[in-house]
Amino acid sequence: xxxxxxxxxxFMVRDGIRAILEDEEQYSVVGEASNGPEAIExxxxxxxxxxICDIRMPQMSGIEVVQKITALDNSVRTIxxxxxxxxxxxxQSINAGAEGYLLKDAGKEEFLKAISVVSKxxxxxxxxxxxxLVRSIxxxxxxxxxxxxxxxxxxxSSKDLFELTKREAQILRLAVSGMTNKDIAQELNISKxxxxxxxxxxxxxxxxxxxxxxxxxxxxxxxxx
Amino acid sequence: xxxxxxxxxxFMVRDGIRAILEDEEQYSVVGEASNGPEAIExxxxxxxxxxICDIRMPQMSGIEVVQKITALDNSVRTIxxxxxxxxxxxxQSINAGAEGYLLKDAGKEEFLKAISVVSKxxxxxxxxxxxxLVRSIxxxxxxxxxxxxxxxxxxxSSKDLFELTKREAQILRLAVSGMTNKDIAQELNISKxxxxxxxxxxxxxxxxxxxxxxxxxxxxxxxxx
DNA sequence: TCAAAAATAAGTATTAATACTTATTTTTTA
DNA sequence: TAAAAAATAAGTATTAATACTTATTTTTGA
Numbered sequence: 242x243x244x245x246x247x248x249x250x251x252f253m254v255r256d257g258i259r260a261i262l263e264d265e266e267q268y269s270v271v272g273e274a275s276n277g278p279e280a281i282e283x284x285x286x287x288x289x290x291x292x293i294c295d296i297r298m299p300q301m302s303g304i305e306v307v308q309k310i311t312a313l314d315n316s317v318r319t320i321x322x323x324x325x326x327x328x329x330x331x332x333q334s335i336n337a338g339a340e341g342y343l344l345k346d347a348g349k350e351e352f353l354k355a356i357s358v359v360s361k362x363x364x365x366x367x368x369x370x371x372x373x374l375v376r377s378i379x380x381x382x383x384x385x386x387x388x389x390x391x392x393x394x395x396x397x398s399s400k401d402l403f404e405l406t407k408r409e410a411q412i413l414r415l416a417v418s419g420m421t422n423k424d425i426a427q428e429l430n431i432s433k434x435x436x437x438x439x440x441x442x443x444x445x446x447x448x449x450x451x452x453x454x455x456x457x458x459x460x461x462x463x464x465x466x
Numbered sequence: 467x468x469x470x471x472x473x474x475x476x477f478m479v480r481d482g483i484r485a486i487l488e489d490e491e492q493y494s495v496v497g498e499a500s501n502g503p504e505a506i507e508x509x510x511x512x513x514x515x516x517x518i519c520d521i522r523m524p525q526m527s528g529i530e531v532v533q534k535i536t537a538l539d540n541s542v543r544t545i546x547x548x549x550x551x552x553x554x555x556x557x558q559s560i561n562a563g564a565e566g567y568l569l570k571d572a573g574k575e576e577f578l579k580a581i582s583v584v585s586k587x588x589x590x591x592x593x594x595x596x597x598x599l600v601r602s603i604x605x606x607x608x609x610x611x612x613x614x615x616x617x618x619x620x621x622x623s624s625k626d627l628f629e630l631t632k633r634e635a636q637i638l639r640l641a642v643s644g645m646t647n648k649d650i651a652q653e654l655n656i657s658k659x660x661x662x663x664x665x666x667x668x669x670x671x672x673x674x675x676x677x678x679x680x681x682x683x684x685x686x687x688x689x690x691x
Numbered sequence: 692t693c694a695a696a697a698a699t700a701a702g703t704a705t706t707a708a709t710a711c712t713t714a715t716t717t718t719t720t721a
Numbered sequence: 722t723a724a725a726a727a728a729t730a731a732g733t734a735t736t737a738a739t740a741c742t743t744a745t746t747t748t749t750g751a
Binding site for chain 3: 647648662665666669677
């Protein structure tokens with residue numbers, strides 16, 4: 242179970258994010274803060290895995306919050322939420338120690354992907370943001386290019402979040418295309434019973450109870466085209 | 467069964483389109499032409515419902531072809547295929563009598579939606595194209611605005627293509643969300659047997675044999691969000 | 692090289708979906 | 722207001738999926 246703390250001065254935003262995460266079993270929103278000092282307190286008392294923090298808040302900015310959180314406990318991963326994709330903000334967030342930067346107009350799918358990528362220890366920056374990064378990195382020394390990956394390279398990590406094996410991922414793709422276990426067995430030259438086990442295991446790993454939920458979840462995480 | 471004639475000087479393009487349409491039971495590609503005169507002949511002998519025509523061809527341009535076809539038989543609906551979204555081409559196509567304008571880089575989904583919309587008597591213009599239309603209409607008199615609708619307003623007409631009833635469309639949405647017949651019955655306060663019948667009927671109408679194919683097809687046609 | 696992980700496959704039950712048909716009651720709408 | 726269309730629901734069978742467990746054989750990685 243991945244523990245998440247939400248930091249945003251708008252109740253509506255926190256509530257929206259909470260609603261999205263409530264449908265996902267592997268995540269649990271353990272706390273909410275509406276300002277910086279509260280957030281820092283919460284992180285100390287709850288030691289969450291991920292903090293999702295708005296960049297623009299009264300009193301203390303998200304940048305400062307992330308800076309302080311990272312200084313206190315650098316096992317906590319932070320994702321910045323922002324309205325804008327200005328170079329300034331993004332670079333400052335990275336320097337402060339943020340592992341992700343998401344525009345607020347990102348869809349649910351991208352949002353979940355960002356969390357899944359960051360929770361695996363990778364970094365996530367939404368589409369437009371990555372190009373800004375690339376631009377800024379081109380001017381500097383390239384020693385940290387491997388450390389800052391763009392989301393393009395992270396497509397396959399959603400598979401890892403659920404720890405699917407190669408065969409399971411393969412069967413997932415075939416199953417959501419509408420093939421029955423029998424069809425899949427024939428296609429892969431294995432027994433129907435084997436595909437049943439694979440399907441059972443992968444459904445358990447992904448926490449779904451029928452093929453359609455499997456399909457919907459796989460789509461949400463961008464695991465299928 | 468909706469009869470379609472393909473007109474394009476490239477064999478590969480015709481073949482690709484044919485392959486897409488072969489998976490769709492409600493359509494049948496009854497003829498192919500590689501140039502204008504051939505196309506006109508085919509339309510006269512086969513009287514198809516829809517002609518899909520490339521705009522740029524040697525000898526006779528797609529615009530001319532559509533013009534002549536419309537003059538001969540104005541029950542035939544035409545969709546223009548183009549590489550470019552230039553104002554010129556689009557406006558000329560509309561004047562020639564085309565009911566749709568599709569960029570060649572449109573995906574399968576958009577392609578199918580365009581055909582479904584046009585086959586119902588509506589007009590379809592792909593995203594970027596609509597803005598050009600709006601721009602050109604703004605300068606002229608607005609008497610023909612209602613005649614030229616953009617694809618945005620056409621979302622619901624795919625439901626009509628399969629002639630789904632209101633209840634069927636409702637059950638489609640619930641079914642693809644992962645709900646079982648029992649769940650749906652409870653939700654709608656009807657018997658499980660009733661939802662089974664609705665599901666059976668709607669699957670028959672859409673020509674699919676399980677929920678996942680139903681899901682995939684509904685997505686293809688933009689019937690579900 | 693050897694232990695751990697993955698892939699294979701069978702067993703046993705239960706539940707849900709698919710594939711129809713028939714038939715009554717409501718709604719629409721021409 | 723009568724006829725057509727839609728929604729309702731039951732019947733009967735068959736097939737497929739779901740929910741496990743156990744167990745053997747391959748692969749693979751440290």
